[in-house]
Amino acid sequence: MVARQYDAVIYKRGPGPENGHDEPFNWFIRNIERHEVKIQETEKRIGNDEGFAMLDHLQKLQNEMSEMKDWMKKESAAREKESAAMKKENAEMKEELSISMKASISLRRGVLEERRVANREGEQKDRQIAIIRNEIAHGGDIVGDIRAIQYCEEQRMRRVSEYKEDFSQTYGIAFNDAATKAPLYPSKVIRAFDILASVRELHAWKGDKVRISRKAIEEIATEIIDAAKCTEQDKLLARLGEGGDLLEKCDEMVRLFGNEN
Structure with missing residues (x-):
């Protein structure tokens, strides 16, 4: 038969050993009255009331820490889930913006090319084509044209220098100045x-x-x-x-x- 295991704790506050000559254990034993030591069968522990109170307090702290860890774990999982959802939304938004941006650049690049042809070759554009192009382009768009020219420049496309020259004539400002200052303009x-x-x-x-x-x-x-x-x-x-x-x-x-x- 295996003997039952008990936790034993005695906690006592009082004046310390005089002059430091008294052996600590002997001092401790002398300061504990026999009637103070009790057995708690249900809790399987032996000690005095102060010791039991200290154990109860430590157990309470342990329970609170455990609850805090569980809460933090759940909170972390919720935040990770929320972060994953936000990342997905951001990725979708970036994709949508990318598609929209590409469409805008493609549209404005067509306008840049038409402007270049009209300014240099003196070609008589078909009236209906011009009207359709103008309606689609919605007229001037300095921000859109800056992006389109920058894209053409990044892709090392031809005619960039001509696009920039036409840009200056159309908007009344040099392209490089506009690219720098336009984001700051009201x-x-x-x-x-x-x-x-x-x-x-x-x-x-x-x-x-x-x-x-x-x-x-x-x-x-x-x-x-x-x-x-x-x-x-x-x-x-x-x-x-x-x-x-x-x-x-x-x-x-x-x-x-x-x-x-």
């Missing part, structure tokens, strides 16, 4: 670039009926663009904001452009 300035390119290239703006409006729009857009090129960012924002001298001009430019579309 949306109203980007709008001015796009409208300027639109009235210069779209078939709808070629006739005599819109000549006066076209001239007015070009002048306003050019003024806004010139201001953007030589004005510090904070001052430019102030000029385009409420009470700024460029805000009314922007509104007038957009109004004139919208009236003819």
